[in-house]
Amino acid sequence: MRRYLGAIAPLFGTVPLLLALGGCGGTGTEETAKTPAASPEAKPETPAAKGSGKAELVTPSRNVDPKKLIDVVEQEVEGGEASAGPSPDSVLWLLPNTSLIQDEPYQLTPPLGLPSTLAGVVPASNPLTKGKVELGKQLYFDPRVSLDGTVSCATCHNPEKGWTDSLKTSAGINGQFGGRNAPTVINTAFGRTMFWDGRAPSLEGQAQGPIQNPIEMGKQSYKEIITRLRTIPAYQEQFKKVFGTEVTLDGFAKAVASFERVASLSGNSKYDKYTRGGDLKALSDSEKRGMVLFGISLSSDDEFKPGVTKAKAMCTSCHAGFNFTDENFHNLGIGWDEKKNEFADLGRWAISPIGAKNSAELGAFKTPTVRDSSKTGPYMHDGSLATLEDVVEHYDKGGTPNPSLDKDMKKLNLTPSEKADLVAFMKALDGEPIKVALPTLPPGADGKSPDPKEALEMPTAKAAFNAFHPGFVH
Structure with missing residues (x-):
């Protein structure tokens, strides 16, 4: 997951060994530059063309324009957070009808080595609840948040791969590559900022960036994303029980952040x-x-x-x-x-x-x-x-x-x-294994449910397969 505009604070202290092991990001934080203004990096490997040679997978350019390092869709996001733009307020947030809410607090005991409670890091605006965590888990693994239904949050932040994707830089929609390594979600509950450059002030803020990033999940507005999720009856019902509203971006961000906050805790090393x-x-x-x-x-x-x-x-x-x-x-x-x-x-x-x-x-x-x-x-x-x-x-x-x-x-x-x-x-700092069972995703209006496992496959591999099997439908 990726991005944000953060306040500037004193940045430098004594630098030790190991300053930048992993981090927080996804396919990257750059859009492909129209006029490259920075030195190109080596292109990541993609599946090589085999057989007849009828088609060849071409890796998109990763030249970066430093002026376009922040992921934004024009008039939609400012520094990664939703702001006034083409999406109406009713998509971004709604006043809750508390009489609809049917939920209860989520009880958690962090593993040995971490604070005994998350009380100090859970925002007052987003208390942990059972329904919210379960909803967040479904949304985290649901590829329907992406423009073409192939990429989920878990594509780049797979719990089975240390909540990353094991790639140098991550592959997003249509096999596009960003310029940054996907940072781990592990223990981000305790993070003061998110993304490699710290532009997101919270997990809730971070969750809003990748879903409308052109390289990661496609160039789509929040209105398009939320309208799509509103066609899924079970999500409509769950949002009413958890938030007392229809599906909104506010609820989406809070649910995903809640799941990440409790599911990725590493300790007892x-x-x-x-x-x-x-x-x-x-x-x-x-x-x-x-x-x-x-x-x-x-x-x-x-x-x-x-x-x-x-x-x-x-x-x-x-x-x-x-x-x-x-x-x-x-x-x-x-x-x-x-x-x-x-x-x-x-x-x-x-x-x-x-x-x-x-x-x-x-x-x-x-x-x-x-x-x-x-x-x-x-x-x-x-x-x-x-x-x-x-x-x-x-x-x-x-x-x-x-x-x-x-x-x-x-x-x-x-x-x-x-x-x-x-x-x-x-x-020796590796914690005990974190097991996250894949959720069963609710069917859409067509009665079909996506398999969350398919989105865990590298988008590059999908792109290569589709290049040689153009009529195949996953």
Whole structure:
């Protein structure tokens, strides 16, 4: 999921190893440029043409115009949030008829290592309820929110793939590729902003961007999307019971955010069992050394002598707290072209308000969580680093030099064994598996229900298949 216009805050602190492991985004945050103004990246691989060679799948251009980095449909969205435009207010929101609501609170106990309650992060405007979470789950997996009925939220944020898609940059409608890596949804309940550039102020805000992004789910207005969902009788009935209204964008965003908030919580990792559960044997010797290098002290009851310098890798400077992120934005040099003296993606700078542009924000992206990072590769906002080992190497060399590189980025001089220990510790942050059963989607007016599993197939593969089977209907 992807985008938003956020308030500018102080952006730079000490930069550690591992600033940009994964993140929040989807197929990307750029529209294909009419006049490319930034260096092109390598095109992602697509299924190769086989057999007779009658057709060939062509990967859309990923040249990016920095002036068009924010996903917007003209007069429909401002920075990712719905605003006055062609869609009437009755599509965006409706006053509720509370007599119609039939719902009850959703009870949740977060896993070990996370706060004991979500009370501090659930907005007052969107309390958790059973019906809302269930409705959000259906909408999250329903491909009918996309223009051609092939792409769902889960296409790019599949729970079985660490709530990502395992691609360098994600494929959207018609096999189009965006320019950013799909960030994980894991523990976004605790995020202060969403998307790699932090333009969304909440999960509710984030949910409004991808569904009308031309590359991700198609160039469609909110009116088109909500009108389509209103033709599904079960959704009409569920919205009345949950929100006391017809289907609206407000309800859609709240339902999807509620599902993501409770379904993607990751905890009870080996690290949590060691630090919170009192199990001193939960971590191996290598993981303990990596933990110290990362910047975290061993338990005072642990007699193990790690023999390494604490915080040598400087990771906790930004990957701090229970969710291992400072929720801030940093320039690591990813995407810098030395020959052209420019970034392929301007990052946080692009969404800063006029009058608040700061060159320190050029090429700066949000610090992602390290939890479950072994499941969320490839890494960085552009998916340019394939493995955790590659990420460690990038930080060990001090990042990529550029005019806006964070002042605290420097060579770490880690030994091969220290690098291995760091990777071992990061893998020890993997939580217990999150199982999400696919929902049964309600039938439309035609009596037919889509199979949510089909939308989990890469759009590139669908495009390749259709190129050689033009008459086939999924």
